[in-house]
Amino acid sequence: MIRKLVGCWGVVFGLALGGLLLAGCQSDEHQFTELPGIGTPAGGAGMASAPTTMQRLLIRSGDALRVIFSDMPVPMPPTDVTVREDGKITLLQYHDFVAVGKTRAELQKEIHDFYVPNYYPTMTPSVDFQYSSRFYFVGGEVKTPGRQVYISPISLLGAIRSAGDFSDFAKRRAVELTRADGRKVTINCTKAQQDPNLDPEVFPGDKIYVPRRGPIW
Numbered sequence: 001m002i003r004k005l006v007g008c009w010g011v012v013f014g015l016a017l018g019g020l021l022l023a024g025c026q027s028d029e030h031q032f033t034e035l036p037g038i039g040t041p042a043g044g045a046g047m048a049s050a051p052t053t054m055q056r057l058l059i060r061s062g063d064a065l066r067v068i069f070s071d072m073p074v075p076m077p078p079t080d081v082t083v084r085e086d087g088k089i090t091l092l093q094y095h096d097f098v099a100v101g102k103t104r105a106e107l108q109k110e111i112h113d114f115y116v117p118n119y120y121p122t123m124t125p126s127v128d129f130q131y132s133s134r135f136y137f138v139g140g141e142v143k144t145p146g147r148q149v150y151i152s153p154i155s156l157l158g159a160i161r162s163a164g165d166f167s168d169f170a171k172r173r174a175v176e177l178t179r180a181d182g183r184k185v186t187i188n189c190t191k192a193q194q195d196p197n198l199d200p201e202v203f204p205g206d207k208i209y210v211p212r213r214g215p216i217w
Contacts, residue, residue, distance in 0.1 A: 059099045059107065060204075061085050064133035067111070070124040080130065093119060104128065136202050138163035140210035141170035150204045156187055159202045160210065171213035180205030 059065070060083065067079045069092070081089040087100030095114065099107055104127040111125040134150040136159060143164025154162070156177060166172060172189040177200065179185075185200070192199040202208065 057103055059083060059102055059104070061087055061100055062133065063099075064130035065089065065099070066128050066130055067091060068126045068128075070126065071122045072120060073122070082133070134204040136204060137207040138210075139208070141167040141212050142210055143167055150202075154202050155196075155199045156202055156208065157189060157192060157199050159206075159208055160189070163208075166210060169212050171211045174211055176209040176211070177202070178207040178209070179203070 062085075063083045065081050065083065067081065067089075069076045069079070079091060081091070083089055083099050087098050088096045089099050090096050091111065092115065097107065097110060097114075102110075107127050108125050111127070112123060115125075116123050131149060131151050135147045136150055136154075137147055138159055139145045142160055143166075145163055148159065148162050156175070160166060160175075166189075173191075175187045175189050177185050177187055180203065187200065188198070
C-alpha cells in the first residue's frame with residue numbers, strides 16, 4: 001500500500017514538474033517570436049520609402065514662398081520670403097510664423113487667424129511656392145547634367161529627359177535615385193520604359209545618377 005502511494009505521488013510530482021518546464025519553454029519561445037523585426041518582408045522599404053504626395057507638398061527650410069494678402073482695407077503688394085533654417089518666416093507686424101512641416105493651407109489658416117480680427121477686420125492670405133527655388137539633380141551619363149527646376153510632378157524617366165536624355169554610354173539598367181533624406185534605390189530604366197509602375201516619381205531635393213556602362217567588345 002505504501003509503495004503504491006509513493007508511486008502515485010512520484011507520478012503526480014513528475015507531471016507537475018514536466019508541466020512547469022513545458023510552460024517555461026513555451027514562454028521563452030513566445031518571447032523570441034515577438035522580437036521586433038521578425039517576419040518583416042525583406043526589402044519592404046524599397047520603393048515605398050518614396051515621399052507621399054502630402055510630404056512632397058510640405059514646406060521645407062530654404063523654400064521660397066510668395067504670400068499675397070487679399071481683401072485688405074488697403075491693398076498690399078505680394079511678400080516674397082524664404083523659409084529660414086529655423087523653419088520660420090517673418091510677415092506683417094514683424095511676426096514670425098513656423099512654416100516648416102506645414103502645408104500651404106495650414107499656414108494660410110494660421111496667418112489669417114493671427115491677423116483677423118486682432119490687426120485687420122478682413123484678410124484672405126494665400127501662400128504659394130516659388131517653384132524656381134525647388135530643384136532636383138540629374139548627373140552622370142546624361143546629355144546636359146545639372147540642376148533642374150521642379151515645376152510639377154515628374155517621373156524618373158521624365159527627369160532624365162529634362163536633362164537631355166541618356167548619353168550613348170549610359171548604363172540604363174542601374175540608375176541610382178537618392179531621396180532628399182538619403183535613402184537610395186536602383187532603377188532598371190530599361191524595364192521602367194516598358195512598365196510605368198517601375199518608373200518612380202521624383203521629388204524636390206532628389207538626386208539621379210546615371211552610371212557609365214562598361215565597354216562592349
